[in-house]
Amino acid sequence: MAKLPIYLVTYDRGTYDLTGQTRPYHWSYFIQLPGSSTGQQRPGIAHQLRGMPGSFHYPGPEALDLSKTLPAPNQELEIGEIDADELDRVHEILAMVSIDLGESTKWNCQNWSLEGLERMKRVEGGGIGVYSHLDAKIVRDWLKER
Secondary structure (H helix, E strand, O other), X not given: OOEEEEEEXXXXXXXXXXXXXXXXXXXXXXXXXOOOOOOOOOEEEEEOOEOOOOOOEOOOOEEEEHHHOOOOOOEEEEEEEEEHHHHHHHHHHHHOOOOOOOOOOOOXXXXXXXXXXXXXXXXXXXXXXXXXOOOHHHHHHHOOOO
């Protein structure tokens, strides 16, 4: 069975109006599906946190063509690969990640993504999809705002 690559993808959110500082990047998971013969399309499934502090939510898997997203992805880090029959399991794991609903918290999609990564690594039987050498610090350093 062919393996499907799974990525953490970042998106630029611009800067804060008052300070000019870069806003934290938006992070999401992207699982690339087979089906592109031209190399121009990147069909897949996204898993991402939506909303803002106080109203974050995880809507579940979303069909997505990464080549057509706006804004375009900033960075992509391949974090592992999964079998096609594990797609539902990824959703189940990410749906179990706790979501901080505090309005004044600094918790965001990056925290959610890193907790999801750790949960996928801890799945009984050796983890699901995530390369064993990756941890939260390595991923955060790789995907930091530039």
